[in-house]
Amino acid sequence: MLLYTNHKDTETRRIFLRAFASWLSSRLLLWLLPLGFIGLFFFYPLGRILTYSFDTSVLTAENLHLTSNVLLFTFYQASLSTLLTLLLGLPAAYLFARFEFPGKTLLRALTAVPFMLPTVVVAAGFNALLGPRGWFNLGLMSIFGLENPPLQFVGTLGAILMAHVFYNTTIVIRVVGNALLQLDTRLMNAARTLGADNRRVWWHITLPLLRPSLLAAGILVFLFDFTSFGVILLLGGPGFATLEVETYIQALQMLNLPLASLLSAVQLLCTLAFSVLYTRVVAKTRIQVSPRPAQYNLRRAQKWGEKIFVIGMGSLLILFFILPMLALPLRSVSRLEAARGERADVQYGLTGDYYSELFVNRRGSLFYVPPIRAALNSLGYAGLTVLFSLLMGFPAASALARPGKLEHWLDPLLILPLGASAVTLGLGFIISFNQPPLRLLASPWLIPLAHTMVALPFVIRTLQPALTSIPERLRDAASSLGASPFRAWLAVDWPIIWRASLAAATFAFTVSLGEFGATALLTRPEYPTIPIAIYRFLSQPGGLNYGQAMAMATILMTLATIGILMIERLRLPGTREF
Amino acid sequence: MLELIDIHKTYENKPLLSGITFSVQAGETVCLLGASGSGKSTLLRIIAGLEEPENGQVLWNGADLESVPTHQRKFGLVFQDYALFPHLTVAENVAFGLKMQNLPQDEIKLRVVASLKQVNLSEFINRSVTELSGGEQQRVALARALAPRPRLLMFDEPLGALDRALRDHLLDELRSILHASGVPAIYVTHDQEEAFAIADRILLLHDGLIAQDGTPAEVALHPASGWVANFLGLGNIIEGKWLGDRRVETSLGVLEVDDKTGADMKKSVAVLIRPENVTLISNGNGLKGRVADVSFQKNEFRVTLENGLYFYTPKELEMGEEISYTVEAECLG
Numbered sequence: 001m002l003l004y005t006n007h008k009d010t011e012t013r014r015i016f017l018r019a020f021a022s023w024l025s026s027r028l029l030l031w032l033l034p035l036g037f038i039g040l041f042f043f044y045p046l047g048r049i050l051t052y053s054f055d056t057s058v059l060t061a062e063n064l065h066l067t068s069n070v071l072l073f074t075f076y077q078a079s080l081s082t083l084l085t086l087l088l089g090l091p092a093a094y095l096f097a098r099f100e101f102p103g104k105t106l107l108r109a110l111t112a113v114p115f116m117l118p119t120v121v122v123a124a125g126f127n128a129l130l131g132p133r134g135w136f137n138l139g140l141m142s143i144f145g146l147e148n149p150p151l152q153f154v155g156t157l158g159a160i161l162m163a164h165v166f167y168n169t170t171i172v173i174r175v176v177g178n179a180l181l182q183l184d185t186r187l188m189n190a191a192r193t194l195g196a197d198n199r200r201v202w203w204h205i206t207l208p209l210l211r212p213s214l215l216a217a218g219i220l221v222f223l224f225d226f227t228s229f230g231v232i233l234l235l236g237g238p239g240f241a242t243l244e245v246e247t248y249i250q251a252l253q254m255l256n257l258p259l260a261s262l263l264s265a266v267q268l269l270c271t272l273a274f275s276v277l278y279t280r281v282v283a284k285t286r287i288q289v290s291p292r293p294a295q296y297n298l299r300r301a302q303k304w305g306e307k308i309f310v311i312g313m314g315s316l317l318i319l320f321f322i323l324p325m326l327a328l329p330l331r332s333v334s335r336l337e338a339a340r341g342e343r344a345d346v347q348y349g350l351t352g353d354y355y356s357e358l359f360v361n362r363r364g365s366l367f368y369v370p371p372i373r374a375a376l377n378s379l380g381y382a383g384l385t386v387l388f389s390l391l392m393g394f395p396a397a398s399a400l401a402r403p404g405k406l407e408h409w410l411d412p413l414l415i416l417p418l419g420a421s422a423v424t425l426g427l428g429f430i431i432s433f434n435q436p437p438l439r440l441l442a443s444p445w446l447i448p449l450a451h452t453m454v455a456l457p458f459v460i461r462t463l464q465p466a467l468t469s470i471p472e473r474l475r476d477a478a479s480s481l482g483a484s485p486f487r488a489w490l491a492v493d494w495p496i497i498w499r500a501s502l503a504a505a506t507f508a509f510t511v512s513l514g515e516f517g518a519t520a521l522l523t524r525p526e527y528p529t530i531p532i533a534i535y536r537f538l539s540q541p542g543g544l545n546y547g548q549a550m551a552m553a554t555i556l557m558t559l560a561t562i563g564i565l566m567i568e569r570l571r572l573p574g575t576r577e578f
Numbered sequence: 579m580l581e582l583i584d585i586h587k588t589y590e591n592k593p594l595l596s597g598i599t600f601s602v603q604a605g606e607t608v609c610l611l612g613a614s615g616s617g618k619s620t621l622l623r624i625i626a627g628l629e630e631p632e633n634g635q636v637l638w639n640g641a642d643l644e645s646v647p648t649h650q651r652k653f654g655l656v657f658q659d660y661a662l663f664p665h666l667t668v669a670e671n672v673a674f675g676l677k678m679q680n681l682p683q684d685e686i687k688l689r690v691v692a693s694l695k696q697v698n699l700s701e702f703i704n705r706s707v708t709e710l711s712g713g714e715q716q717r718v719a720l721a722r723a724l725a726p727r728p729r730l731l732m733f734d735e736p737l738g739a740l741d742r743a744l745r746d747h748l749l750d751e752l753r754s755i756l757h758a759s760g761v762p763a764i765y766v767t768h769d770q771e772e773a774f775a776i777a778d779r780i781l782l783l784h785d786g787l788i789a790q791d792g793t794p795a796e797v798a799l800h801p802a803s804g805w806v807a808n809f810l811g812l813g814n815i816i817e818g819k820w821l822g823d824r825r826v827e828t829s830l831g832v833l834e835v836d837d838k839t840g841a842d843m844k845k846s847v848a849v850l851i852r853p854e855n856v857t858l859i860s861n862g863n864g865l866k867g868r869v870a871d872v873s874f875q876k877n878e879f880r881v882t883l884e885n886g887l888y889f890y891t892p893k894e895l896e897m898g899e900e901i902s903y904t905v906e907a908e909c910l911g
Contacts, residue, residue, distance in 0.1 A: 186661040189628050192648040193655040193728060194675035204674070208665045 031410060034396040034456075037388075041453050042417050046268075046430025052261035052431060052537045063259050066246075067266055074242040077157065077232075078225035085221045086214075088165055088320075089172025095313045096173055097180035099306070100298050107314060110321050110567075112170045116564045117557065118232025118514025119529040122163055125324035126235060126444035126551035127154060128282045128331035135327050138336050164228060166324065168221045175220070179213035181297055186372075212281055219278045227271060227421045230531070231474040234538060243267040244517070251427050251521060253544035261431065264424045267402040271419050271514075301569050323403060328557060332550035354547035372546060373535035375555065377444075378513055385512035386505045389459045392452065393504060397463035418457045422517025425450055429522055445525050447519055451512040456486065458511065459504040466500030503570035510563030513556065579605055579639060579762055580730055587620055589889070595618055596786035598634070602730070607763045609773040612783030618766045619658075620666060621733050621783075625764065626655050638729070649678070654728035654761075658735045660719040662707040667705045668694070668718050675726030686694070693721040693853060713744045720752070724759065731756070731763040749775050770774035770810055774798070774828055782806055804848025813852035814887050818909070820845045826909055829866055829885065835910050837908040848910040855906035856889035864904040869895045 052058070096108055114122060130136050130153040137149035146148075153159050183206065183225050191201045229244040241249065243263050251260035301310040334349040358371045396414060400407050418424075429450055470493050478488035516531040523532050530552055537549035585598040590903035594617040602608050608616040623629040625636055627648035634642045643651060654675075662671050669690050676686045694700050697717040702710065704785050707718060716736060736752075737745045756763050769772050773780050774794045782789040782797065790802040799827060801807040804815045818826040818833070826833050826849055833849065874880075878890040883901075895901065 058843060184661065186657050186659070187663060189623075189626075189648075190655065190657060190661040190663075190722075191674065191678075192628065193626055193653060194722070195649045195652070195678035196674075197647070197649050200678060204677075410646075 030395040030399040034392040037392050045432040048431045050260045053265040058258040058262050081225040082222045085165045085168045089169045093177035095175045097177045102302050116168045120534045121557045123234035125328040129324050129327035164225050172217045175217035203498040216281045223274045329554045332554040352550040374528040378414045378530040381448045382509045382512035385451040385509045388452040388509040389455045393459035397460050399465045401467035403407045426518035427522030450518040455508040455511040462504040506566045581637040584634040602762050605704040605760045607778045609777035609780045610766045616783045618658045642654045653730045654723035656719050656733045656736045660715045668705050682854050687771040697721045712721045729763050733765045807850045815848050818849040820847050833907040834905045850908045851905045853889040857904050859902050860904045864902045
């Protein structure tokens with residue numbers, strides 16, 4: 001009897017061990033590809049940057065002095081930008097969280113679009129509105145017969161700040177607005193019955209309850225402003241060097257990779273610190289007590305003051321968010337000034353020249369190929385990015401969808417790439433892949449790989465909740481009704497997977513199309529992408545170059561907007577936004 | 579003390595309150611009893627100054643409160659889901675109203691301790707309100723409302739979210755606290771047991787009007803209308819026609835009722851037959867009926883006849899059995 005039991009015991013153990021081994025191997029198999037990818041294309045380059053920057057030869061007084069100056073300016077512009085964003089965002093959040101008015105959904109969507117737009121498009125938009133060849137300046141020049149543009153916008157701190165506010169106001173609107181919307185008005189009423197007047201209700205109840213979301217929004221906005229690259233390079237110019245821009249300049253123009261690495265490392269540490277801070281603050285906001293259904297707090301404006309506020313704030317938002325986006329496409333089809341070298345009077349009016357010029361391979365132009373090649377390159381890169389990121393994202397997301405101990409440890413690894421800026425990534429690639437056996441710098445594969453690294457965290461975050469949401473009991477129900485496993489999968493899993501994949505693919509595609517930071521460092525002259533082409537056009541003199549920049553940016557804006565709309569459509573209801 | 583005169587309020591273009599008039603005297607606990615949606619909570623909010631009536635006046639000791647904002651009325655309000663400030667501790671919640679009065683720190687401390695003692699929560703003083711149970715939160719809400727010594731206390735379905743046993747327990751506590759403090763109180767509920775347990779006076783709210791105003795005994799013994807008797811579940815309500823001379827014609831036949839003065843001939847009236855006023859008889863002279871349903875409840879059988887009449891009896895009856903019975907009917911006018 002005893003023997004028998006023993007025998008059974010070992011048998012069980014063997015079966016158990018075998019099951020465990022197969023479980024482990026299947027899990028590991030899922031992880032092999034994404035982890036290998038992240039290891040090679042994120043952690044390895046990052047490690048290289050860190051080893052470079054901690055070399056004692058880099059830490060000279062001169063380098064440290066430059067770094068600290070750049071760091072100071074980065075902090076300065078980010079703080080100022082955050083402050084201004086809150087200044088516009090808080091009343092806007094109040095508008096959306098307290099009032100019902102016609103066109104509200106549309107206006108809310110409008111404020112959200114910039115956040116997803118490529119930086120070059122935003123920069124081009126502001127340029128088309130307020131730049132030296134923009135509507136505003138050309139208008140004033142023709143009205144008052146001026147020789148030079150009266151408004152100096154591009155190349156000023158104001159331009160950087162304005163673009164940052166344009167970008168990030170939506171964060172304040174969403175984070176603080178949602179908190180305000182869900183705030184329990186009975187708490188304010190309770191305070192009133194206990195003798196608090198409006199001021200004290202605000203000070204003792206509303207403000208403390210909003211504090212976590214205010215902090216979260218503030219940190220997030222600050223983080224985005226801190227790591228902003230394209231806007232500063234395109235609108236600020238070299239006079240305004242943040243950590244990102246200076247990294248780019250040191251790496252590409254000064255060819256000083258060690259100093260670029262040092263700047264990158266400092267940047268990385270700062271982002272890490274802010275990310276940790278943000279996570280802690282968000283953890284606090286989650287314990288909101290009994291959020292209220294939104295309709296309790298919403299009403300139409302009734303008193304005069306309220307009406308003025310709604311109309312005024314609404315108009316301000318419409319103007320601020322529509323004008324740059326409208327100025328761009330209009331400018332791309334308007335001839336407003338003489339092209340360089342033209343003596344004749346300018347023909348004002350509509351023109352398709354800027355678009356048709358994109359197809360011409362001019363001698364002495366910026367490229368050796370017709371500029372439209374850039375669009376084709378971009379589409380190709382974006383296609384590869386979709387392929388790679390789905391290839392890596394699917395196994396990772398399906399492992400994360402049913403998390404075990406392993407996933408608990410691996411999950412943060414997948415999120416880390418979010419913390420590194422695209423410029424850092426580009427720099428890492430330059431340092432890591434310039435020698436055998438990984439001599440990839442000359443190959444066109446590096447850019448889609450970098451884009452994949454940028455898109456992957458988002459792709460995984462899009463796929464994972466969808467895969468988690470697959471109702472397994474429905475699959476059982478389908479089987480019990482006589483469906484074969486494949487039919488059951490087709491009926492239950494496929495619709496969800498299809499939708500999520502499409503959303504993730506669109507996301508990867510849109511990210512790749514607009515990616516500027518990493519591409520700016522990795523691009524080869526003969527393989528420009530759309531954002532790179534826009535950047536080059538904008539930094540060249542001449543009306544024709546300017547017009548082509550506008551045309552190219554308009555194309556990119558259109559593609560990106562389609563992508564954004566598609567993602568919005570495909571979004572799983574109830575997923576968190578930030 | 580508190581006086582409401584002809585209060586009107588519409589909600590989404592439908593009349594909600596259409597002429598409410600009543601008063602609350604010193605030390606009195608008045609219960610507003612009505613179905614959900616009858617406007618009782620809105621009435622509380624109007625009294626508190628959180629909403630404005632479209633018509634009518636709220637007076638305190640004869641003075642109109644229209645221009646007095648909520649925070650100056652000194653009316654305490656205990657909310658349905660307590661509405662405790664989640665970012666403050668128990669003590670800070672209770673101290674809130676005292677802080678608003680700019681009292682000195684030491685006095686605030688003393689009164690917080692006293693208030694918490696009053697509701698038996700002394701040991702919770704430094705806890706966070708989010709870790710309290712429903713009953714404990716309710717007591718904190720009560721202590722918070724009591725601490726600033728309001729002129730009037732209002733309760734908006736304060737025990738609605740709690741289970742039966744806890745509710746009964748808290749109700750007893752609340753009654754003794756209210757009596758000890760001597761603060762006049764208005765208690766809103768849809769639960770008649772709660773109302774009867776706590777009220778000195780019950781106001782029944784129906785169709786935007788006060789259907790009856792009286793002590794619990796008056797309301798139960800002399801319901802003013804068929805609706806009141808039905809809402810309180812006092813017994814069988816049947817339609818009848820007043821024939822004069824203490825007689826009413828009903829589906830059961832012509833019944834003799836207590837005299838009701840002022841009723842017109844042929845006017846339709848509501849007749850209440852309480853289950854305890856149905857008596858089985860064996861001699862076959864009374865009303866006839868067939869048993870449609872029998873169930874056992876507590877210690878008696880609940881018998882329903884085919885004509886809908888129900889009553890209780892210790893005698894087990896068969897389904898379909900023919901019985902004879904007599905009734906004592908009350909005409910409600």
